[in-house]
Amino acid sequence: MRRDNDISGSIDWTTVMLFFGLVAFGWLNIFAAVYDENAKQSIFDLSLNSGRQLLFIGASLIIAFAITIVDLRFYETFAYVFYAVILFVLILVPIIGKEVGGNKAWIGIGSFGVQPSEFAKFITALAIAKYIGSVGFRMDSLRSQAILFALIGLPMGLILLQKDTGTALVFTSFVLVFFREGMSPFLLIVGICAATLFVLTLLIPDPVYLYIAIAIILVLLILLEKRKKFGRIVLLTVGALMISGVIASVDYVVKDVLKPHQQNRIKALINPDADPLGFGWNVTQSKIAIGSGGFFGKGFLKGTQTKFDFVPEQSTDFIFCTIGEEHGWIGSVIVIAAFVTLLLRIVYLAERQKNRFTRAYGYSVACIFFFHFAVNIGMTVGLFPVIGIPLPFFSYGGSALWGFTILLFILLKLDAHRGQVLQRI
Amino acid sequence: MNEGRKEIFQIVFVLVGLVFLVKLFFVQVVNRRYAELANSNSILRQVEYPFRGLIYDRNGKLIVYNTPEYDLEVIVNDVKNFDSANFCKVFGLTREELRLRFKELKARKKEYSPVKPMLFIDKLSNEDLAKVQDHLDEFPGFFVQARTTRAYTSAGFANALGYVSEISKEAMKKDASGIYKQGDYIGQSGIESFYEDQLRGKRGLRFKLRDVKGIDRGPFDNGRYDTLSVPGQDLISSIDLDLQQYAEKLMNGKAGSIVAIEPSTGEILTLVSGPSYDPNLLTGKNYSSNFKTISSDTMKPLFNRPLMAQYRPGSIFKIVQALTALQEGVITPETRIPCIRKGFGGIMDCHGPHTNEDLRGAIANSCNPYFHSVLRRMLNQNKSTDTYQDTRIGLAEWDKHVNSFGFGNKLGIDLPNEKNGLIPTPKYYDGAYNNKPWKFSNIYSIAIGEGENLVVPLQMANFVATVANRGFYYTPHLIKSIGKEGKPLQQYLEKHYTTVDSSNFIIAVDAMQRVVESGTGQWFAKLPDVIVCGKTGTVQNEPFPDHSVFIAFAPRDNPKIAISVYVENAGQGARAGASIASLMIERYLFKQTRRQYLEDYVLAGKFLD
Structure with a gap:
């Protein structure tokens, strides 16, 4: 068992270095985001986000170290227990939680709050991995798929109840893990098509144009159909009618089901200049901040946009603005390259596992990071609607940082011991 | 079965990263709009307000100035340890x-x-x-x-000065210059509005860094782009403040107007609208409540009567008829027409002690039937055998002359909201008679300034100044100099000649002299040591008392002052109008009031007894 605890030789130092690099750069940017020239504050000032973030980083290092010395079987063995506990806590949150920024997602512990939903991510990842890794699991069985979707659906639903749509959406990224583990791509393709249609419906103000486009495509397909089989024509027509139905329903969903602030976020994505001081404020300001950075950036602590608080939530969800403004395109390239490298490294780690549990867990980590990375940066540069989720290791906040740290270091711990576990491939 | 799926993940991850980098390249490097937007975002253009120009009277007395005002402001977040009792x-x-x-x-x-x-x-x-x-x-x-806000040294002259207040939303929309912002102050009427460009000066600009909360973070680039404000230009008004105040005193409690002009320059010496208000009421603290009170007053103190009140001119228009008829050659000064007393309808009835006057006598005694005939000769000159057509030709000719006196159109005084008045044209009567034919017998009441024609008091004053000048006028104006040693606006330096010869004006002057010496003006308008030329008018106003009108200029040779007085519901022009005009002339020429009894009579205001 001694060898069990000393993993310094076998842990993946590339990932650990990437982790340190991202956290350190993130911390500097949090300071830049809250920096006030006149106040002569120190980066260590505990009244600033940067000072507190340093405490969170310290705590996350302790957590990371603790994870590496705990017995590796602990995570797989207790995965379902954790899962049950987190479900229970998530049920409690709306009852005993405190409200922060319109979301009731926090539980107060002493003077600061903890966001249980951040921990639900790694716990759900463990539970899914355990189920996928269990003996006799077959992805093609409908029952297995149902159980998997239930595993992600339960925490997702509870988080939706907290009105934290962004975090809830993160759980959809597990579907990608199912795909890697053998689920038919049909569902993914349908999903992507639906999303494309959804966006098209939003971009084109009058659905009539879409109906006309579909009708034209239908006629072309029928004309191109060489054998002119009656059955095929009927099939194509039914398909076209169904798609039209989807469009109509999207129109309905956007206009009648989504709340006004959610509608506005989507509208802001389509045309942020329509109301630059209203619902488009975040995206417009974010783009202005990033765009004003130019190629080389304005320099560390020299940003006018972020420093003077034009961008809201800039040390949390919009932290990428600070990077873009102060470090320019070069800084953006470095950060994006670092993230892509991390993602590819995690895929590499996952693929080298001999154990299905670890591989599924590894892909869960990759997919969660990917979702955060893609959605967060996508929203700050105006490619995605504003969904309030943090940029891993960059955004200010203890719970998120700890959640991501745990997520990553459990994988590193499992990876370090990959030689010891040979069962159940 | 899961072959190649790893690669799909890898490709998607790299692809998303590349999409971001390309998008960021466009946002950060290619498109410079964002950098510009960032500047307008964090750099605040702060306007430094210049001092508005001051306004002086013709003798150098201050009329309008700026006074500092202090507001107590609070930034709620900065309030600490607030001791409410203290x-x-x-x-x-x-x-x-x-x-x-x-x-x-x-x-x-x-x-x-x-x-x-x-x-x-x-x-x-x-x-x-x-x-x-x-x-x-x-x-x-x-x-x-x-x-700073505006303050006024005297309580009068309000309608001509105008006031300054926050720019309205509508005015903002119309403003093409882009100078004004919401909350800026702007001249709203009177001189303040007309000379806004000269008075406002040039704003200074300071560029300051600020954050999203608008909190000041010091000057931008050490103030390199800042400009200082330039104070507005002072204006020298043609107003004689002493005369103006005296006129306001005389108009106290009456509705109407007094306009006095220096004929040789067109400079306005006095411009009174009665009733008026204290301009200090429309500045600063109680602007909105005072404005409400003033604007809802049934006597309409905000209505600038000298420019906006369109009255029938009454008998003073007989001078106009005399001049046009002389110019057209349809009468001579010696033309005698018997006064038939009654017979043209009530409005033309005559009562005076006269029977068969020549032109001067008819003017002196304000004989209505005489001018009925004069206008008939003017309009029906037998240029056409069709009497309807003949009247049209005559009226068009008459219009030409009357318009040249400055009637029927805005004169172009340096104040906003001037009204045209109305000089009926053939077209006008076509409309009034629904395109049915009309002739002299339908329109004769314009002969004595009753009927359809309308003039504003400023036009009456300008007309009498024209007579004083024997045939020309300068457009009346209130600002004689922009800047201390400046000139008035270019358009006030141009002479306007009428279509009537100077020799005919001399006949009118003779007649007006007789009005004051021995005619309708002899009782109240005469002054012992100066020849005053004038004309009375009593304008029908059924069922209310008549309006009292008097126009005059003095001295007869080298006139210094031309004046029109219009007092609503004050009866005969020979009383209210003539008294006020003569007191004004005396005050201006001799700087004193020598007939205290007459002033008391005017101040008492019981002209109908």
Whole structure:
């Protein structure tokens, strides 16, 4: 068992270095985001986000170290227990939680709050991995798929109840893990098509144009159909009618089901200049901040946009603005390259596992990071609607940082011991 | 079966990264719009308001000036350790009032911001300020903001001066210059409005860094792009403040107007609209409540009568008829027409002690039937055998002359809202008679200034100045110099000649001299040591008392002052109008009032007894 605890030789130092690099750069940017020239504050000032973030980083290092010395079987063995506990806590949150920024997602512990939903991510990842890794699991069985979707659906639903749509959406990224583990791509393709249609419906103000486009495509397909089989024509027509139905329903969903602030976020994505001081404020300001950075950036602590608080939530969800403004395109390239490298490294780690549990867990980590990375940066540069989720290791906040740290270091711990576990491939 | 799926993940990850980099390259490097936007975002253009130009009278007396005003403002977030008892003591408020003020502050909702300066107590007096200043440091978050407002040395002349107030939303929309912003002050009427460009000066600009809350973070680039404000130009008015104040005193309690012009220049010496208001009421503290009171007054003090009140001119129009008829050659000064007393309808009835006057006598005695015939000769010159057509030709000719006196159109005084008046044209009567034919017998009442024609008091004054000049006028104006040693606007330096010969004007002058010496004006308008030329008018106003009109100029040779007086519902022109005009002439020429009894008579205002 001694060898069990000393993993310094076998842990993946590339990932650990990437982790340190991202956290350190993130911390500097949090300071830049809250920096006030006149106040002569120190980066260590505990009244600033940067000072507190340093405490969170310290705590996350302790957590990371603790994870590496705990017995590796602990995570797989207790995965379902954790899962049950987190479900229970998530049920409690709306009852005993405190409200922060319109979301009731926090539980107060002493003077600061903890966001249980951040921990639900790694716990759900463990539970899914355990189920996928269990003996006799077959992805093609409908029952297995149902159980998997239930595993992600339960925490997702509870988080939706907290009105934290962004975090809830993160759980959809597990579907990608199912795909890697053998689920038919049909569902993914349908999903992507639906999303494309959804966006098209939003971009084109009058659905009539879409109906006309579909009708034209239908006629072309029928004309191109060489054998002119009656059955095929009927099939194509039914398909076209169904798609039209989807469009109509999207129109309905956007206009009648989504709340006004959610509608506005989507509208802001389509045309942020329509109301630059209203619902488009975040995206417009974010783009202005990033765009004003130019190629080389304005320099560390020299940003006018972020420093003077034009961008809201800039040390949390919009932290990428600070990077873009102060470090320019070069800084953006470095950060994006670092993230892509991390993602590819995690895929590499996952693929080298001999154990299905670890591989599924590894892909869960990759997919969660990917979702955060893609959605967060996508929203700050105006490619995605504003969904309030943090940029891993960059955004200010203890719970998120700890959640991501745990997520990553459990994988590193499992990876370090990959030689010891040979069962159940 | 899962072959190749790893690669799909890898490809997607790299692809998303590349999409971001390309998008960021466009946002950050290719498109420079964002950098510009960032500048407008964080750099605040702060306007430094110049001092508005001052206005002096023709003798160098100050009329309008600027006075500093102090508001107490508060930044709610900066308020610390607020000692309300002490605050009440220093500012002389009760606790209840203090509470109310805080309540009002937060009730402003949209405007309210805890990080921006908010008005807390407006318009502290100078004494208040002195008292408060020593204590200000005891109340962090509160500070005094200075600004200037307009103040007036005298309580009169309000309608001509106009006032200054916040620019309206509609005016903002119309403003193409882009100079004004919401909340800016702008001249709203009178001279303040007409000479806005000259008075406002040039604003200074300061560029300051600020954050999203609008908090000042020091000058941008050490103030390299800042410009200083340039004060507005002072204006020298042609108004004689002493005469103006005297005229206002005479008009007190009456509705109507007095306009006095220096004929040789067109400079307006006096411009009175009665009733008026104190211009100090429409500045500063109680602007909105006072404005409401003034604008809802049934006597319409905001209605600038000299320019806007379109009256029938009455018998003073007989001078116009005489001039046009002489010019057309349809009468001579010696033409005698018997006064038939009655017979053309009630309006033309005549009562005076005259029977068969020549032109001068008819004017002196204001004989109505005489001018009935004069206009008939003017309009029906037998240029066409069709009497209807003949009248049309005659009227068109008449219009040409009358318009050349400045009637029927805006004169172009340097004040806004001037009215045209109305000189009926053939077209006008076509409309009035629904395109049915009309002839002299339908329209004869214009012969004595009754009927359809309308003039504003300014046009009457300009007309009498034209007679004083024997045939030309300068457009009346209120500002004789822009800047201390300047000139008036170019258009006020141009002579306007009428279509009537100077020799005919001399006949009119003779007649007007007789009006005052031995005619209708002899009782109230005569002055012992100066020849006054005038004409009375009594304008029918059934069922109310007649309006009293008098126009005059003096001295007869080298005239110094031309004046029109119009007093609503004051009866005969020979009384109210003539008395006021003669008192004004005396005041201007001799700088004193020598007939106290006449002044008392005017001040008493009982002209109908």
